[in-house]
Amino acid sequence: QPPAWARGAVIYQLFVRAFTLEGTFAAATERLPELQDMGIEIILLLPIHPTGQEHRIGSLGSPYSIRDYRALDPALGTEDDFRHFIETAHALGLYVLMDFVANHTAWDNPLITEHPDWYTHNVAGDIISPNADWKDVADLNYASDDLRAYMLDTSLYWVNEFGIDGYRCDASYLVPNPFWTAWRDALKAARPDLLLLSESDGLDLYRAGFEVAYDWGTRDKFVQALRDPNLAIVLLPPIARELTETDHQLWRMRYLENHDHDRLAQTTNTPAQRELAATFLLTLPGLPLIYNGQEVGLTQRPSLFDVAKLNWRLGKEDLHAFYTTLIHLRQTSPALRYGTLEILKTDPPSVIAYTRTTSTQRVLLLLNFSPQPAQLPLPNLTTGQDLLTGETLDLTADIQLEGYGYWLLEIP
Structure with missing residues (x-):
């Protein structure tokens, strides 16, 4: 079970370098009151560490290609700026999650030269990527006790030094489950009320210690139903069946867009469709996620690899108002937040x-x-x-x- 403060809460996924023109913690901090007013309860940050330069894709590189797990990208701001972001969020009643990328590092992460045995090698003895598509990152090998200890200490560092409230764990299905169990035990010993979210949909990750995992199926079914309305009938049965089988004790993070998917506004062609989408998402059981810009119907998904800024001037204020109404309704309605389906x-x-x-x-x-x-x-x-x-x-x-x-x- 997730901590009580997270059950049914609305998550806002925030890409710091794209969220404002400045692309900094300081500029994002100034806009936190807007998110509080909308009813957001949890801020989920895309990775905020320095990105790799070797084998970099694009001009800035993916935030998921991490050069130093215990540092902040200097383009985003200083440690004091990040602390102020978290302190401001907490003062507003918001919780902050970091994105923990445990499966791979950038090719110029110092760990590669300091601890090459922490990485996966091919038969020729060369360090390899996790797969052919992720060429900008090197795969970690969790057979190493020292690597596991390093990752535990790194996770505790951000909790103890900066007061973050939990983690989304990227590609957690690629990391051995025994690590996650030990990781959870260490984190919960430090802060029992942390929220631990797995980027996976497997039940085995819950057994390993995660409290929330992704609903990977509903988003695609929703898009198909918009194209063929007769397919709407297939949307809810998988959700209801899973909840029944787990006595309504399984918590999923549900979304209609995120950094890995095209904007919902590219599929929803009318204001009525966008309101329908918001209504569907925000009345489902679990923890609904809104990707920055979704709430105003932006059509451009910011690049993970190049300079990209959200153009808020193109946003739809009436859609923002509708999201705000629904989120506040979810907050005040026990049935919508916690109820059975x-x-x-x-x-x-x-x-x-x-x-x-x-x-x-x-x-x-x-x-x-x-x-x-x-x-x-x-x-x-x-x-x-x-x-x-x-x-x-x-x-x-x-x-x-x-x-x-x-x-x-x-x-x-």
Whole structure:
């Protein structure tokens, strides 16, 4: 189980060097109150370390090609700047996660020359990359006790010296599970309330000690449903089945875009589709993630390798307001934050209906993935309160959903 402060919370993934024109901790710190106002609770930073120059891809290199695990990229700011970022976030009630890249390093990381035995070698004795696509990084070999100890100490360093609140662990499925178990034990001994998020979808990573892992399937199914509304019917069954099998004790991080995926706004062509997407994401069980710029419908995904700045002037303020409304609704609605999930049968298949339920609240969600209006009955229901307007609605007649329409109803 994740710590209580993280359950159902909304995560905001922030790429420091692209988030502002300055691309610094100081500039990002100035904008933290905006994220608090939106209702964000957790800030997830892409890696903030110096990037490798050898075999670098692009002009800046990937933040996932790390030259020094215990240093900050000087282009982002100083240690004092980073401390101020974290202290400001904490003062605003925000939590900060770092991205821990344990599987590989940059080719010019000093560890390569100081500890070549910490790396994976081919039959010719050469250090190799994890795969053919990741040519800018060198693969680590966790057979080394000293490497495992170094990584444990490094993780504790950022917790103890800077007060971060947890980690997202990149490509954690490529690192042996016994390491993660020892890593978790060491971190939890230092700070029991840390949040540990695995970039994987395997249940074995939960058993290794992670509290939250990725939902890797829903995002692609959602995009397919926008293209073919009749596929909307396949979105929820895998989620509901997994929750039932784990007695609703399995926490997933769910997303519709992140640094590895194209912008959602490239698929959603209308404001109604973008609101539908936000409604779907922010009413699912788990921890929803918003990638910086998603909340205003930006279409350009910032490059991981070259200079790229988010152009906030192209953002849609009305979409930002809608995200804000939904996030605050999630914060104040026990059912949306913690509730169980039950799928209701609907016809046509382009409409999905589901409930989120706790002992104190029941919320009905209706989402139409088709551009065409839909009509559907709600048997056994007489009234419901529209959570977006506060209006009490008569549900004895058939519900009318506009194209790409949605309803959030509190029901008895």
